[in-house]
Every structure is written in C-alpha cells, then in structure tokens.
C-alpha cells in the first residue's frame with residue numbers, strides 16, 4: 471500500500487486513514503515549518519500525479535481487509551498538497567459509493583480559488599485549510615508560496631469556498647516564534663478570517679523537526695493567549711506533551727534505533743509506532759543508512775530494517 475497510511479490515532483480527527491495523492495514534497499508552498507523538509511516541486515499545476523484508480527484500488531483493498539481496525543475518517547493529506555491531484559473530486563465521489571466513512575481533506579487552501587476544485591470538494595465531510603498570515607510579507611516569510619499566489623487570492627478562495635460548502639470547515643493556524651506570533655498579527659488574523667465561514671479554528675505550532683532550523687515553536691502560554699484573542703471557536707491542538715520525548719531530529723533517530731535494535735521492522739511498523747508520516751520515516755532511515763547504523767533485507771516480499779551491529 472504505497473499511497474495509503476494508517477489508520478493512526480490523531481488528536482485532531484481520531485482514527486484517520488491517510489491517502490497520499492501526490493509525489494513527495496509536491497506543493498504550492500514551501501513552509502518553513504514543514505516536517506517533511508523543503509518543497510522539491512513547487513507548483514500550482516493540477517495533474518493526475520498518482521493515478522486515481524491506483525489509489526482507489528488501494529483504498530478498496532484496505533477497507534475490505536480492515537477487520538476491526540477503527541477508521542473515523544479517510545483523510546486526503548500526505549506528502550504535499552493533496553488538492554494538486556486533478557482527480558481528487560473523482561476519488562471522493564468513488565469512495566462515497568463504497569463506504570460511509572466520512573472524508574476529510576487536509577489542505578493548505580491555496581487552490582480553493584479554483585471553482586472546479588470548489589465543486590469537487592462538495593462531497594467531502596470535513597475540509598481543514600490552513601492560514602498562517604494576515605499580510606503579504608508574513609505569508610511570503612512563513613509559507614514561501616509559488617510566485618502566482620498572493621495572500622489576498624488565497625483568503626478570498628477559502629472565503630468563497632466556505633460560503634457554499636455544506637460540510638464542516640476547521641481552519642488551522644500554525645504559529646512560529648518571531649514570525650506570526652505578535653498580538654498585533656494574531657488580532658489581524660482574527661479580522662481576516664471573519665470573511666470565512668468556519669466551525670473551528672485550530673492553533674498549532676511546529677513540535678516536530680521543521681524544514682528550517684529557525685522555525686521555532688511558540689510556547690503553550692502564547693497559544694492560550696492567542697486562543698482568547700481568536701474567540702470561542704478556537705482550540706489549541708499542538709500536542710506538546712505527546713511529542714515531548716520526540717522533539718528533535720536526534721530524538722527521532724534514537725527512537726528508530728531503539729525500535730530496530732529490538733527486532734527487524736518495516737517502514738510501516740516504525741511509522742505507526744512512532745506516529746510519524748511514512749515519508750518522514752523514509753527520510754530518517756536514509757540518514758541512518760548513510761551512517762551505517764541500519765541494514766535491510768527482503769523477507770516474504772517485505773523489506774525489514776535492523777541494527778547494523
């Protein structure tokens with residue numbers, strides 16, 4: 471199952487079966503806090519990057535084999551911006567025909583200005599766009615967008631979509647120390663999002679190793695203050711406690727090494743045990759292999775990783 475991951479317990483949407491619709495780090499943005507590293511293909515071109523029928527076959531297989539596995543949402547997210555896949559609407563429509571599990575879309579919201587994308591998302595149950603800035607300079611500093619994107623275009627796209635969408639919309643705001651965390655900027659975000667019809671605002675901060683070392687998380691107390699500024703629908707979702715033990719690249723490497731010293735494991739085993747995305751696991755396994763700390767071998771058509779003692 472290359473395009474499907476989980477289901478993982480996620481604080482935000484309970485048990486989520488992730489669906490990846492695009493190649494690694496294909497995105498409209500290059501956020502300084504991105505936990506997958508820098509964007510390697512910055513684009514706004516919608517294409518069928520991964521064939522929709524391949525993804526649908528994988529979903530069907532997982533659903534037919536899942537037994538008692540809990541899935542609260544089928545979530546389009548993954549290695550970059552899922553709405554870049556031109557067949558997103560087609561996939562949502564097909565999934566709706568085979569299961570009643572609700573569908574969520576985790577998106578950076580930058581392509582919601584497209585009326586055809588707005589139409590495609592109408593059958594989704596939950597859309598979670600993100601918005602981290604209330605002025606153009608901050609947008610460029612934190613999200614490093616594709617040159618064709620402006621904050622005004624993005625906000626107006628999310629706002630128009632929100633007026634017609636029948637499902638729920640939760641807006642995520644990622645707060646980065648020294649970039650968008652002043653009270654003035656938080657208040658201005660509050661003003662900008664008045665145009666958007668929202669069910670929730672979710673405040674987050676980078677608790678995992680970011681693309682850029684200078685993208686530091688803000689404190690929990692600052693997030694709580696921001697919550698009071700942004701009002702009742704706002705909640706803090708940054709999970710400091712859960713990630714306290716795994717907050718640096720070295721911690722993640724150590725956690726992976728601890729696992730593989732115990733027994734040979736697959737990439738999926740590491741991903742589900744540590745609750746980190748498969749692509750992140752691939753990145754760290756690559757580093758550990760370069761350091762000659764990990765070896766791998768095929769067994770029963772699966773690749774297992776073990777400690778290179």
Ligand code: SF4
Pocket residue numbers: 497498499500501503504505506509549550551578
């Ligand atoms: S955080 Fe999301 S939107 Fe930003 S670069 Fe990474 S994948 Fe793209």
